[in-house]
Amino acid sequence: MNRPIGIGGAILLSLVLSACGGDESSSASDKQQGQQKPPTQAQVLDVKARDIGLSKTYPGMIRSDQEVTVMGRVEGILEARHYREGSLVEKGDKLFTIEPAPYEATVEQRQADVQSAQAELYRAQRDAERYARLYKQNSVSQQQRDQSQADLRTAQASVAQAKAALDSAQINLSYTEVNAPVSGMISLSEVNVGNLVRPPQQLATITPLNPIEVRFSLPADDAFALRRQRQRGAKEADAAVLTAPSTGSATREPLKLSGELDFLGSRVDENTSTVQAEATFRNQDGLFLPGQFVRVTLPNVKRYGVFAVPAVAVTEGLKGPQVYIVNADGKAEARFVSLGEVAGDWQIITQGLDSGDRVVVSGIGSISPGDKIDPQPFSGSAEDPQDKAGENPSQKADAKGGEGAEGSQDKAQTDGGQNGAN
Template sequence: MKNVQQISVLLKPLAASLAVAGLVAFSLAGCDSANSKVPDAPAAGGPPVSTAAVIEKQITETQEFSGRLEAIERVEIRSRVGGFITSVNFKPGSEVKKGDVLFVIDPRPFQAEVSRAEGAAASARAKAELAKLELSRAEKLLAEKAIPQRELDEKASGLKELDANVRAAQASYEAARLNLSYTQVQAPISGRVSKAEITVGNLIDATAILTSVVSTDRIYASFDGDEDTYLRVAGTSQKGGPVSVKVGLANESGFPHEGKLEFVDNQLDPATGSVRMRATFANADRMLVPGLFARIQLDTGSGPQAQGTALLISDRAVGTDQSRKYVYVVGADNKAEYRAVKLGPNANGLRVVREGLKAGEKIVVNGLQRVRPGAPVTPQLVAMDFDPTAPAAPAKPAEKDAKVAANAAKAASTSKE
């Protein structure tokens, strides 16, 4: 029994040593296992970027400019005669017709002048009629040799002078009547009237501006086109051919108002390389008001470069290298290739490419700042008009129900386990 107790005492340290050794071995094995699961260095896939295929389709090329709306007719209303304003017959900002009386000036002094001139004209006519009768009698007396020829000549000359006095008096009478009509200040054109600059009771002269009227049935949109646009449309416009122009206001999307190019200036400004152009638009709904800012879309599809199909890309895919434009083309090896391009106008929200790309080539449209020439990338194919800033569309009810059912099934299977 004593021997057994001694052996037991000797075995306890040995067992403890073996246990410690086992723990160490297990730990080393765990470390080896963990180390074996550490992934290798990341594969050379490159940063993720969005790519899209270059589109080729038939388009009508347009150019967009900024301009201002201008009234076709604008008249500053002034009085032709001086006097006191006795009446203002319009509401500020209302539409008026040609011939409507806008202001009335005190007519009494002018009516008196008309009466005076009318009396003077009647007196001159009476004197001329008397002279004509006396001349007729003198001719009879001369035939009977009762008066000398000299007296007949004097009467004939006197009649001519009185006839001239009649015409002068009649002209004074007509001028007086005209001045009387000017006491009613009428609208010279149809359009929208401004506010009254001078109100009732004020004394005015012919230099005073009373108000203004602008036409509203049609309106101009003026803008500065570039040299390329001039070369495309000037010939057609100068020959009387139609060139379509569309306009959109600041609170409108797109270009809902359509008109035609009416004027192209005869020279370009050498300082800016631009040329003055003007289009005419119908304005039946009176939405176009002179002075408004306008976005103008000019149809340049008549030029030789606008025939056939065109390559289209998103503006987000275009980078600027000093004065050059470029894109990154992603090849079959998923490496980015720097490609200089020559761009054209905007068409349906995409940019026309003149040179540098082929239809179907994949280019980087988002993540351009993460790309380096010749470096690998991880392409994610999207549509060419993809907008990364647009909010994601909400899930449809069916999709939501499917997701809820899948989550419920997963939770049930987990609980069973």
């Protein structure tokens, strides 16, 4: 009975050892397969200097440089107001009437003075002609002739003086009718009808609403870039877009106007390191008003000769923002970089990359340092440029050496971004 049991135990022991041996060979096989992991396919961008467009946004305030204060220029009772307060008026429209009667009487008096002076001039001219004939006949002395000539000149001066007084009176009479010097929206009346107007007294304010101007300040670097573009004849550098954020809602985009940059300051403010600028916009509907705070976007601010990679290629490492490059052995290698500005889906790199480096731009989440890379040509598509500023942790404002994503708004043009990608 002991023998069969011994045979059964031997068989069982053999099975156990066989199983253990099978596990060891399976583990060794898996380890061998891990060492022979196939290269990871990923798109790779060859780094080289390129020109890239940025969209820069700045806060500003609407102005109306042609705003006019309507003043009373003659004294008198305000007889009438001819406009509706807060309405749009056209240049030349009648606004106020100041009692004209005293000034009409003055004009009539000055007209009479002119007629009297002209009559005296007629008499002096006839006397001068008669004395000139008598002097030739030796009937009067030279002194008498000279006196007649002097009386003639005095009469001529009196006529000129009377006409000047008449012109002044007519001007004062015209001031009794106050007309709009410019077109625009008129304010409330500062003087009620029936009150005495004493010059110079403010009667109302007219604010032209088309066009409108927006003054804002931009960093010195942006001003330098715009000047370079202007020197190169890039007219698109003057394009500007006005946006009023407060006019947007959940179902409607904020109101916008298209215009152009018409002034770029000639000096840098020492306190803020900014340059003053002004853009002009057509405000056909009169919806935007002076004093309103808005945002001005310059969509075509270029940076020349910079290194840029798709923003998806930048990740946050232990020491800061990093990218993966393919080294000479064909393996992924982490490279720490300093970030510049964001241009839509493109990230400008200020330090850490050299011309000719090969940066991995796809499948970043599945790649680790040391992985073998099967490089694929970059498709040249970092998607359409969109405002993704701030979504990537590597684009934070305190990222190593970088300016962060602040300042990149709306759409950005990536001129040369695709053409330079191989």
